[in-house]
Each structure stands twice: as structure tokens, then as C-alpha cells.
Amino acid sequence: MNPDQKKNSPAPFAPALPALALLTTVFLANFLARTMFGPLLLPISEHLGRSLAASANLFVCLAGGYSASVLCAGFVSQRIGHKGTIVASVAGIGIGLLGLAGSDSFTGFSIWITLMGIGAGLYMPSGVVTITEITPAAYWGQAFSIHELAPNLAFIAAPFISELFLGFLGYPALFRLLGAACLILAVVYAKRGPRTVRPGMAPVLGNIKTIVTRPAFWIMALLFVLAVGVEMGIYNLVPAFLVMEKGTTREMANIILGCSRTASLVFLPATGWIIRRIGYRRTLALCLLGTGFTTFLSGFGPLWWTVTMLTLQPIFVVCFFPVGFAVLALVCPKATGDLSVSLTVTCTSIIGAGLIPAVLAWTGERFSFALSFSLFGAALFAVSLIAILKLRIPES
Numbered sequence: 001m002n003p004d005q006k007k008n009s010p011a012p013f014a015p016a017l018p019a020l021a022l023l024t025t026v027f028l029a030n031f032l033a034r035t036m037f038g039p040l041l042l043p044i045s046e047h048l049g050r051s052l053a054a055s056a057n058l059f060v061c062l063a064g065g066y067s068a069s070v071l072c073a074g075f076v077s078q079r080i081g082h083k084g085t086i087v088a089s090v091a092g093i094g095i096g097l098l099g100l101a102g103s104d105s106f107t108g109f110s111i112w113i114t115l116m117g118i119g120a121g122l123y124m125p126s127g128v129v130t131i132t133e134i135t136p137a138a139y140w141g142q143a144f145s146i147h148e149l150a151p152n153l154a155f156i157a158a159p160f161i162s163e164l165f166l167g168f169l170g171y172p173a174l175f176r177l178l179g180a181a182c183l184i185l186a187v188v189y190a191k192r193g194p195r196t197v198r199p200g201m202a203p204v205l206g207n208i209k210t211i212v213t214r215p216a217f218w219i220m221a222l223l224f225v226l227a228v229g230v231e232m233g234i235y236n237l238v239p240a241f242l243v244m245e246k247g248t249t250r251e252m253a254n255i256i257l258g259c260s261r262t263a264s265l266v267f268l269p270a271t272g273w274i275i276r277r278i279g280y281r282r283t284l285a286l287c288l289l290g291t292g293f294t295t296f297l298s299g300f301g302p303l304w305w306t307v308t309m310l311t312l313q314p315i316f317v318v319c320f321f322p323v324g325f326a327v328l329a330l331v332c333p334k335a336t337g338d339l340s341v342s343l344t345v346t347c348t349s350i351i352g353a354g355l356i357p358a359v360l361a362w363t364g365e366r367f368s369f370a371l372s373f374s375l376f377g378a379a380l381f382a383v384s385l386i387a388i389l390k391l392r393i394p395e396s
Contacts, residue, residue: 016135019194020146023127026090026189027150029182030120032161033093034062035154036178037113038236039162039254040171042243048106056361059236061110063354065117071346073125074339082126082196087186089126092119094182101175121349125341126196128325133196140329141272144322148268152318155235155261159254211340216331219391220324221347223288226380227320228352230291230313234298234373236357238310241369246303256307264314271322280330280393283323288388290316292381299374330394 037044037058045055077085096116103109127147135143165174211217235257242253275283291313298309325341332340356376363372 012136016139016143017146019134020131020143022189022193023086023130024147024150026086026123026185027127027147028153029090029178029185030093030123031151031154032158033097033116033178033182034066034120035151035158035232035235036162036171036174037062038232039159039239039257040166041236042239042250043166043171044109047104048109050106051365053358053362053365054106056236056358058109058113059232059357060354061114062117063349065114066121066353067117067346067349069118069121070124070342070349071121073122073342076122077126077129082130082198083189083193085122085126086130086193087190089119089122090182090189091186092116092122094179094186095119097175097179097182101172101179117349121345124345125339128329128341129198130194130196132329133198134194139272140326141275141322144325145269145271148271148318148321149265151231151321152261152264152268152314155231155314156258156265159239159258163251163254208339208343211332211343214331215390216392217328217340217343219387220328220331221344222387223284223320223384224324224328224344224348225352225356226384227288227291227317227324228348229356229376230295230317230380232353233357233360233376234295234313237360237364237369240361241364241373242303242306244364245369246306248303256310260307260311261314263311264318267315268318268322271319274319275323275326280323280327281388281391284320284327284391285385285388287316287320287323288384289381291320292377292379292384295377295380296374298377299370299372327391327393331392 041055044058045051048055073085076088080088093116096112096119099112099115100109103112131143131147132140161174162171165171238257238260239250239253242248242256243250248256271283274286278286294309294313294316298306298313300306328340328344360369360372360376363369363375
């Protein structure tokens with residue numbers, strides 16, 4: 001290799017792996033705490049004496065706390081750094097879960113789940129900035145693919161863990177155990193977590209204007225909203241759909257839900273390779289159009305067909321996030337990395353993880369979940385196609 005080739009070759013990826021593994025573990029705890037409420041929605045609604053649609057408002061409380069926190073995360077990271085913000089995030093999740101374990105009323109649940117959302121929301125902006133600092137830019141796709149293993153492991157594990165505790169100790173014991181684990185993880189990250197050089201960026205008007213004046217940012221925010229609407233909205237309502245319209249038991253519905261997510265783990269690590277082969281735009285199109293098509297088809301046919309579509313759908317949607325975060329980092333100024341993530345995740349948590357599940361639950365209870373899933377899938381396909389065609393992505 002001549003000197004010019006050495007100069008232009010990217011830094012190695014391996015030294016970033018230990019820190020990336022710790023970040024992925026923190027993200028797993030963050031996501032597992034939030035995804036538990038999908039498999040637990042039916043027993044929680046029965047315990048609280050609320051209808052399914054009314055209990056689904058807990059998702060709005062969780063999303064509201066998450067949104068407010070992720071938007072203001074820059075104020076926190078500006079003062080205590082990204083490492084301190086991640087520690088505060090996982091500790092806040094643990095405290096919220098311990099509070100939920102002792103709640104017996106809808107009001108108590110609403111308060112503690114909102115506080116847990118506030119803790120969870122602090123993580124993502126600082127997590128993304130930390131990844132981009134500890135990983136060479138040439139390997140961002142691979143790094144985010146590893147990081148995205150966390151939500152997919154959570155999606156698989158949540159139904160099985162929920163059923164295990166429901167069958168023996170009840171969900172309050174699950175909240176206590178997971179809350180204690182989060183507090184321990186906060187201590188571990190405080191001692192072993194990587195430090196970052198770039199300070200947090202507060203969401204003041206001038207900084208926000210730098211980002212929101214870019215059309216590409218709004219296109220990416222829209223795509224993230226649609227992807228999270230599927231990832232969280234459809235996921236949280238699949239057990240209710242299978243029990244109420246497909247005639248399965250709650251136990252079988254949660255087993256199907258967990259198993260349907262296993263195939264995505266095989267394909268997710270290949271996302272970085274796919275990006276290098278076909279580019280960002282085609283990868284976005286493959287992920288989102290495939291998601292919309294399989295979501296549309298999941299509302300039709302017998303149980304085996306629905307299960308097949310619900311198994312294919314996560315393969316497409318989970319592969320969106322590595323390419324989505326990489327493109328978001330490209331279309332926004334580098335210095336605004338954490339703020340652009342904050343603004344994007346604020347939109348996704350309010351609409352994608354909050355309003356969309358509530359609307360799907362309301363539509364499913366009054367009409368049918370099959371209809372609500374199919375209409376959402378068709379809308380996702382059409383809107384994604386138009387948005388991706390209009391998106392301008394830098395070549396770097």
C-alpha cells in the first residue's frame with residue numbers, strides 16, 4: 001500500500017466495539033422498558049378496569065414524556081456532557097419502573113410512565129452523537145446496525161419475559177427487576193462509558209432554525225414517524241389483534257409476537273453491507289416500501305398469512321433505522337447532530353409512538369384491526385415513495 005492509500009484508508013472499526021457494545025446494552029434496557037407495555041396491555045387494562053382504547057392512552061403519556069425529554073436533552077447534555085446524560089437516562093428509567101411496580105390506579109400509572117418516558121428520552125441524542133464520535137464515518141452504517149440490535153432483541157424478548165412473569169410473579173415483579181437492573185447499568189456506564197468531545201447543543205431558536213430550514217430534514221423526520229408508527233404502533237397492538245380477531249389466546253399471541261421478530265436479527269447486521277452496495281436512497285426505498293406492503297397485506301387472509309406478513313414486516317422496518325440515522329447525519333450540519341436527532345425523535349415519539357398507536361387502537365376497537373393495519377400500510381407505502389423521490393442526499 002502506498003502512502004496515499006494509507007492516508008485515505010478509514011480508521012479501523014474494532015477499537016470502537018467495546019464502547020459500542022455498552023451503548024447497545026443501555027439502549028436495550030431503554031427499549032425493553034418501553035416495549036413491555038405492548039404485551040402487557042391486555043392484563044394492565046383488565047387490572048385497571050379500563051377499555052383497551054382507554055388503556056392505550058398510556059402510550060400517549062409515555063410518548064409525551066419521551067418527547068418533552070428528547071427535545072430538551074440538549075440543555076442537559078450541554079451542562080453534564082453526553083456521558084452524564086446517558087447515565088441520568090438509564091437511572092431515570094429505573095426509578096420510573098420501580099414507581100410503576102407500586103401503582104394500582106390509572107392516574108398513578110400515567111404519572112410514573114410519563115416520568116419513565118422523560119428518563120428514556122434523554123438517551124437517543126447523546127447515544128447517536130457518542131456513536132458518531134467513537135466510530136469512523138466510513139463505518140457509521142455498521143455501527144448503527146449493531147446499535148439497532150437492541151430494539152430488535154427487546155421486541156423479541158418482551159413478549160416471552162412478559163408471559164413468564166404473568167404466569168408466576170405478575171408484572172409488578174417484572175417492573176421491579178428491570179428497574180433494579182437499570183440502576184445497576186447506570187453505575188456501570190458511569191464507570192466504563194466512553195466520553196465525548198463534542199458538547200450538547202441546546203434547542204435554542206438559532207440552532208433549531210439551522211436544521212428546520214432544510215427540506216431534507218423534514219423528509220427524514222416524516223420517514224422516521226412512519227417507521228416508528230409501524231415499529232411501535234403495530235407491535236403494541238398485534239396481541240390485541242390476534243386475540244380479538246384471529247381467535248388466539250393471549251399466551252399464543254405473545255409467542256407469535258416474539259417469534260415474528262426473530263428473522264429481523266439475521267438481516268439487520270447486513271444493512272451496512274446493503275448500504276455500501278446499493279446506496280442510501282435505494283436502501284431507504286427497499287426498507288420503507290417493503291414495510292408498507294407487508295403491513296397492508298397483514299390485514300387480509302387467515303391466521304397463517306397474517307403471521308407470515310407480521311414476520312416479513314419487521315425485517316424491512318428494522319433495517320430502516322441504521323440507514324435513517326446515517327442519512328440524517330448527512331443531511332444536517334455535523335455540529336447539530338444531537339439536536340437534529342432530538343427534533344426528529346420528538347416528532348416520532350409524539351406521532352409515531354403516541355398518536356398512531358392510539359388511533360390504530362381506537363379504529364381497531366370500533367371497526368377492525370385488520371382494516372386499520374391495511375389502511376396504515378397503504379398510506380405508508382404511498383407517502384414513503386413520494387418522500388424518498390424528493391429527498392436530496394449528499395454524496396459523501
